[in-house]
Structures are given as structure tokens and as C-alpha cells.
Amino acid sequence: MLPLLVGTVQIWGSLGAQRGQVHPGDPLSRVPLDPLGFALLVAGPLALTLRRSRPVLTLWTVAAVTVLYVYLGYSYGPAFLGMMVALFHAVQTGHRRAAYTAGGTLWLCYVAYATWVLPTPMGLFPHAGVGSLILVVLTIAEVARARREQRAERERVSREEARRQASEERLSMARELHDVLGHSISLIHVQASTALHLMDEHPEQARTALTTIKQASKDVLTEMRSLLGVLREDAPRSPTADLSQLDDLVERTGPWAAKRVTGAPRPLPPGVERAAYRIVQESLTNVAKHAPGARATVTLEYGPERLAVRVEDTGAGVPGTLSGEGGGNGIPGMRERAAALGGTLTAGPHASGFRVEALLPIPPQTLPSKDAE
Structure with missing residues (x-):
């Protein structure tokens, strides 16, 4: 037109x-x-x-x-x-x-x-008038072109940021699924091996192991639905694992796991609680896989500026049922979780067993005020 x-x-x-x-x-x-x-x-x-x-x-x-x-x-x-x-x-x-x-x-x-x-x-006036008209048109064109390029650059940056956020969400989802499935399936495997070993001579103990398997499978299905639910537009955008569920995790793991808390427990940012929960979950999974029969102690130390998470085991007397599967990504994944929050994680032999310790900083806005103290 x-x-x-x-x-x-x-x-x-x-x-x-x-x-x-x-x-x-x-x-x-x-x-x-x-x-x-x-x-x-x-x-x-x-x-x-x-x-x-x-x-x-x-x-x-x-x-x-x-x-x-x-x-x-x-x-x-x-x-x-x-x-x-x-x-x-x-x-x-x-x-x-x-x-x-x-x-x-x-x-x-x-x-x-x-x-x-x-x-x-x-005279000069008509010449200047025509020249000015041409310059005005060129100037307007340059301004319009610059604004269009700026708008295109903003849209490109916005698309790149959206792709980066989507990639981070996929990575976070993959890490969450790894932790959920790794812990629950390892627990099911260990308990199934125990049930098969005790079925003939100690049927009551085998029944207990099967009950644990039933509860673990139910829990993993529930948590997977929760994790996959974040893909829906009307669902919450963050996983629900936090320290309020730690008691259930330790109890579900078995009688060989115990929990200890020092300091003044208080609500922490969701990212810190989720990372602490997953580190404990992955550590207990590793104990079940590589040190069956060992006792594990989960310690939470609430400090003024950081949360210390420590999982120690006493060492295994027999080879783990899943020890031949290789190192996996458990410890590197835990280190990534801690580093993402600005914290650190160390893992290595300790006494006769193994220890995982994570130091997670607490943002200042969640620190207790002097009036509250």
C-alpha cells in the first residue's frame, strides 16, 4: 500500500x-x-x-x-x-x-x-532548504534504525536469558531426579537383598525389609510426581524437599541411621534447606550402597552465619551390594549444590569410615537479629 x-x-x-x-x-x-x-x-x-x-x-x-x-x-x-x-x-x-x-x-x-x-x-536559502530536508530524512532514518537494533538486541538478550534459565531448570530437575531415584532405588535394592537373605531363617526381619521397600517405593513415586509437577504451568516452580522432611528420611533409611542437631534450629532459605536435604540424602544413599552394615550419623550445626551438614559412617565390614557400579556423580553433584550457594563440601575417609561435610552460608536477611537474641 x-x-x-x-x-x-x-x-x-x-x-x-x-x-x-x-x-x-x-x-x-x-x-x-x-x-x-x-x-x-x-x-x-x-x-x-x-x-x-x-x-x-x-x-x-x-x-x-x-x-x-x-x-x-x-x-x-x-x-x-x-x-x-x-x-x-x-x-x-x-x-x-x-x-x-x-x-x-x-x-x-x-x-x-x-x-x-x-x-x-x-539564492542560498532554497539550496539550504533542500539540503536540510535530505539531512532530516537521513537523521530520522538513522535514529529509527538505531532504535530498531537496540530493540532487536534486547529481544536477543531476553531470548538468551530465557534459554539459560530453561537450561538451569533442566539441570536442576535432572539433579533432583538423580538424588530422588538414586536414594530410593538404592534403599530398595539393599532392603530387597536383605529380605532375600533372611526370608527362610528370619521371616519377621524379611517382612520388615519388605515393608521398608513398600514405603520407599511409595515415597519415591510421590516425590517424583512432585518434581515432575513443576513442568506444569500451574504448579510451583521449586521442588519441595527441605529440612522438615529430614526426620522422615532418616527413619525411612533404617535403624542404622541417626540424626543429631546442635545450635538453634530456625527456618532457612528454601535453596539452603533443599541443598542440605539432598546432601544428606545422597550421603545416606552412598552409605547404603558402599558400606552396608555401617552406622551413619547425620549432624546439623546451626551457626550464626552458616549451616554445617555432616554425615559420618563407621565403615563397612562387607563389600557393598552396589559397590561395583563405579563412582557415579554423587559427590560431584553434592559439591555443585554447595558451590551454587557459595559453600564448600569435603568428602573422604574418616577414622574407620567415611565423612561428608558441607558448609552452607546463610544469607544475612535470614540471620537472627540482636533484638531477637
């Missing part, structure tokens, strides 16, 4: 302009529009139909048509509109050199026409 609109404005505007510029018998009179004049007023807008596929060709075509229209002496008016549109579009499409060259060429042609072709040369 733009070429049609430009052509309409040029024709009707030029018809109106020639009423005050065409004076028969006056040597300074402009030439009335004839078929060639109308053709030139239409040729420029027609060339604009190629502005998207051939912007430079369109620019020079419209410039040539405009110069020819002026040199043939037709009335001034909106005949320059097509040229202004072509200049603007050339800058917008990145052909700035061609736009400035064509604009300068148009101005020089007008100066030459007004100085040497017209019977009475024009």
Missing part, C-alpha cells in the same frame, strides 16, 4: 502545487503537468515496490526519476516524497553509504539546476 499512497500524494499534491507555480507568459513559470510529468510522478512510486528485494536499485531509480522531473521544469511539491521514502528504507536495510551518496547526488543536482539551468539563479 505504501507505493500507492506515495503515488497518490505526489499526483494530487503536484496538481495542487502547479496552480500557484504555473503562470503562462512568465519566464519563471513552471511547466504544467503533461503525460510525461504524470508518468514520472508514477514511476518513482512504482520503483518502490522493489524496495525490499532491491533497495539500492530502487534508491537510484527514484533519484533519477526525481532529478529528471525537476530538470524538465514541472511544478515543485511532494514530488520528492518517493525519494525521501527510498532514502529512509535504504538506511533501514543497512545500505547507508548508498543512501548518503544518493542524497548528496540529489542535492548537487538540484544546486546545479537552480544555479545554471534556471533563467534566474536561486
Whole structure:
């Protein structure tokens, strides 16, 4: 629709302009529009139909048509509109050199026409007026182009940020699923091995192991539904594991696990509680896999500026049922959780067993105030 609109404005505007510029018998009179004049007023807008596929060709075509229209002496008016549109579009499409060259060429042609072709040369004011018009159009085009590029850059950064957040969410989800499945399936495997070993001689103990398997499988299904539920738009965007569930975790793990708390327990940020819970869960999983029969002690130390999480075991007297599966990603995953919060995690032999210790900083806004103390 733009070429049609430009052509309409040029024709009707030029018809109106020639009423005050065409004076028969006056040597300074402009030439009335004839078929060639109308053709030139239409040729420029027609060339604009190629502005998207051939912007430079369109620019020079419209410039040539405009110069020819002026040199043939037709009335001034909106005949320059097509040229202004072509200049603007050339800058917008990145052909700035061609736009400035064509604009300068148009101005020089007008100066030459007004100085040497017209019977009475024009002064500096008309020359400056045409040059100012061209500069204004180029300036507006540059500003519009800069704003468009800034908007495109903001959109690109926004898309990159969205992709980064989605990647982090997928990584967090994978880590959560690893911890949930690793702990529960390892516990089920150990208890199933115990049930098979005791089924004939100690059926009551085997029944206890099977009961533990039933509860563990139920718990893992419930937690998996909770974790996968965050993929729905109407679900909470963070997993629900926190330190309030630690007692259930220790009890579900078995009688060989115990919990100890020092300091003043208090609510902590969800990220800190979730990391502490997962570190304990992964550590107990490793004890069940690699040190069956060992006793494990979970210790939480609430300090003024950090939470210390420690899991120690007494060492295994027999090889673990899952010890041949390789190192896995348990300890590196725990280190990543601690590092993500600005904390540290160490893991290694201790006395006759193994110890995992994580130091998780507590953000200042959650620290107890002096008045509360």
C-alpha cells in the first residue's frame, strides 16, 4: 500500500502545487503537468515496490526519476516524497553509504539546476532548504534504525536469558531426579537383598525389609510426581524437599541411621534447606550402597552465619551390594549444590569410615537479629 499512497500524494499534491507555480507568459513559470510529468510522478512510486528485494536499485531509480522531473521544469511539491521514502528504507536495510551518496547526488543536482539551468539563479536559502530536508530524512532514518537494533538486541538478550534459565531448570530437575531415584532405588535394592537373605531363617526381619521397600517405593513415586509437577504451568516452580522432611528420611533409611542437631534450629532459605536435604540424602544413599552394615550419623550445626551438614559412617565390614557400579556423580553433584550457594563440601575417609561435610552460608536477611537474641 505504501507505493500507492506515495503515488497518490505526489499526483494530487503536484496538481495542487502547479496552480500557484504555473503562470503562462512568465519566464519563471513552471511547466504544467503533461503525460510525461504524470508518468514520472508514477514511476518513482512504482520503483518502490522493489524496495525490499532491491533497495539500492530502487534508491537510484527514484533519484533519477526525481532529478529528471525537476530538470524538465514541472511544478515543485511532494514530488520528492518517493525519494525521501527510498532514502529512509535504504538506511533501514543497512545500505547507508548508498543512501548518503544518493542524497548528496540529489542535492548537487538540484544546486546545479537552480544555479545554471534556471533563467534566474536561486539564492542560498532554497539550496539550504533542500539540503536540510535530505539531512532530516537521513537523521530520522538513522535514529529509527538505531532504535530498531537496540530493540532487536534486547529481544536477543531476553531470548538468551530465557534459554539459560530453561537450561538451569533442566539441570536442576535432572539433579533432583538423580538424588530422588538414586536414594530410593538404592534403599530398595539393599532392603530387597536383605529380605532375600533372611526370608527362610528370619521371616519377621524379611517382612520388615519388605515393608521398608513398600514405603520407599511409595515415597519415591510421590516425590517424583512432585518434581515432575513443576513442568506444569500451574504448579510451583521449586521442588519441595527441605529440612522438615529430614526426620522422615532418616527413619525411612533404617535403624542404622541417626540424626543429631546442635545450635538453634530456625527456618532457612528454601535453596539452603533443599541443598542440605539432598546432601544428606545422597550421603545416606552412598552409605547404603558402599558400606552396608555401617552406622551413619547425620549432624546439623546451626551457626550464626552458616549451616554445617555432616554425615559420618563407621565403615563397612562387607563389600557393598552396589559397590561395583563405579563412582557415579554423587559427590560431584553434592559439591555443585554447595558451590551454587557459595559453600564448600569435603568428602573422604574418616577414622574407620567415611565423612561428608558441607558448609552452607546463610544469607544475612535470614540471620537472627540482636533484638531477637
